[in-house]
Ligand SMILES: O=C(O)CCC(=O)C(=O)O
């Protein structure tokens with residue numbers, strides 16, 4: 001019966017689909033022995049590089065070089081002080097729907113910055129639609145459309161549970177993909193700074209060999225996150241690839257970090273119960289499409305609407321099982337609130 005899905009599984013090979021568990025073609029040990037996973041990586045990398053070039057002609061040379069060489073760019077003092085302060089105030093005062101994800105002992109709270117919410121946040125909306133912000137994000141995602149943005153607060157050690165899985169070094173997916181953090185708080189060893197292994201987004205022979213072996217291994221027995229297509233890397237793995245040490249980006253507030261999260265990265269350890277708030281953006285697209293797309297504001301609005309509907313669909317589906325969805329709504333009206341008491345931990349999907 002499941003074989004009826006075969007055409008869909010095959011079609012998904014030409015998209016960003018990454019789960020070895022949900023797609024038995026992607027997760028087929030024999031096909032991966034023949035090089036399927038590695039072929040997908042190499043093709044995606046070549047096409048995305050072309051898209052970076054198409055969108056990168058206006059980008060500052062040094063930032064572009066950092067992004068290509070290290071896999072991330074860091075812009076300290078990204079905005080004038082008064083603009084930064086205005087955004088921070090808006091984030092503290094916003095009244096909007098907050099969704100929460102529990103991962104290990106960490107809570108992540110997010111507010112989608114769609115039109116209805118960002119309209120009431122002029123300083124934030126000005127940043128998100130500024131030429132500088134947009135051109136950097138379009139370049140780093142190889143996509144000629146604005147990213148999806150959220151107010152995000154990471155609440156380290158807020159609940160009982162095992163360690164936060166985002167604190168294990170990993171690659172988000174098999175192809176170049178963009179995430180950014182405009183930090184509203186100073187980041188340091190207390191609140192888990194974003195941590196990245198410079199250069200780990202590049203395809204070396206050693207990396208491809210590791211990807212090849214891992215793609216076969218996880219078909220047989222992979223950890224949950226690797227089987228979902230976000231490969232975890234251990235210290236031994238890094239040594240086998242001849243890679244150095246990850247760098248903790250302990251940066252002051254008002255810093256913008258834009259990263260290719262195909263490279264190895266993690267959330268740094270947090271020494272204590274602590275929080276970190278940022279404007280977090282993400283942009284992911286089909287890496288096999290050589291065209292970067294067209295910048296239509298209507299498309300961006302639709303994308304946000306689709307996300308809202310998708311979350312509501314997940315809520316209904318979870319409710320039928322008597323559970324809460326992995327990104328469920330919480331009582332709070334902004335991400336700095338801490339609705340009490342916290343229910344018992346449930347593993348996120
Ligand atoms: O929050 C962080 O510092 C990184 C989390 C992460 O791995 C991600 O968002 O992909």
Ligand SMILES: [Fe+2]
Nearest residue numbers: 170171172261
């Ligand atoms: Fe990640």
